[in-house]
Amino acid sequence: MAGSLEGKAILVTGGGSGIGRATSLLLAKQGAKVMIADYVPEGAQKTVAMIREAGGTADCLVADVSVTKQVEMMVAKTVETYGRIDGAFNNAGIEGKMAGTIDTSEENFDRTIAINLKGVWLCMKYEIPQMLKQGGGVIVNTASIAGLVGFEGLPAYNASKHGVVGLTKTAALEFAQKNIRVNCVCPGVIQTPMVARLMDGGGMNENDMRAGEPVGRFGQPQEIGEGVVWLLSDASSFVTGHSMVIDGGWIAR
């Protein structure tokens, strides 16, 4: 029985771990051909191996989304491999180092913005023209609940994720009549290597985070993946410019 994304070519950035990996597996399970991009090659290769072992179609490449030429190459390579790009999950992101607004270093600020915010813009800058050539496409960007509310000690991360929400709405409006939908997901606290790093002496308190989640638990990366799959599918045909919050109720408070 055909999956909800049968035969679609989907590019996933940051597909080598966490939410990117879990989503890539779900996309492949729904019949998509997945191109996994990551700046850690082994992570991307492992995701591909997992997909192929489950009978799916996937390939990978190394790319740093903050480098224009690498983003350009990533999109070109996806088209070369699969002939087209039907969807993209612009998910690559870093947490940076936790430090307050006045303490955070300039390089931490710049690096976080370069990957999390400029990287999303660069990805769309090269994906959208390809999608226009094909008559349409769908994009999901990874924002965060930190794109909607504040988090102490993460000024650059917050700023970058608020920015992703803004980029999402703008691109959605610009291409609304060109059959390209653009949405973002806003994950809550999800059990990923990124969150593990923040909690293992990274400055984030696990108990505070758990207490902050009304459902009393962290989310699983697949729970974000389910939302991404839905947003990339035709079931969400009238959804664009939306920030889909998958957070166990965090921001409802």
Add this chain to the structure above:
Amino acid sequence: MAGLLENKVVLVTGGGSGIGRATSLLLAKQGAKVMIADYVPESAERTVKLIKDAGGNANCIAADVSIPKQVEAMVAKTVEVYGRLDGAFNNAGIEGKMADTVEYPEEIFDRIMAINLKGVWLCMRAEIPQMLKTGGGAIVNTASGAGLVGVPMLSAYNASKHGVVGLTKTAALEYAQKNIRVNCVCPGLINTPMVARMIDSGGMNEQDSVAAEPVRRMGRPEEIGEGVVWLLSDAASFVTGHSMSIDGGYVAQ
């Protein structure tokens, strides 16, 4: 192959027309047993017939959601017929009259609040205790883009729909650790009898309204239904307290 909501018992208010009817059909297609409630009995019966003709399972009951005793009877009947309640789509709503804030007739203001806002609260008040008995459930309320932004000439409708967003978040937080998820959908301009009435009354200009939609078309009621089906399913297991906009980009502007 099992549907997303196989054997789940789902109650739909306002299931006799528009979004309620389209969603009921989709729910039944995904294997749910659907109880259709509406204060226009013939329309609810018609929805049941459409579902049964397609091989699905449905029943109906006449109910005005602004009347506590009728809401209680509606939930009791659902449990009597199907044995339990797994999901609810609290969708019954009216548009009232179009007039500016100063001119708005008091009786119509009160009627809109009674159905659109108090009705949603009354429904949850009856549904949640039943869901607690069986260990959990999922609720989707129908809010609107008018629950997030302002719409001239619809002050009471706006207020009621903003209120639904608030009720949704509060209930979500209260029952987050009781395995009950509560979300709402915020439809944009959808091709339904409600919208047709507003256009025919002269209060809404069809061309202007469509032009205000970034995607330059009305949504189909099924496009809202798809979101409701997803939110009621286990795929949305980490989504609660969320207002899902299905509006062709309307609130992204």
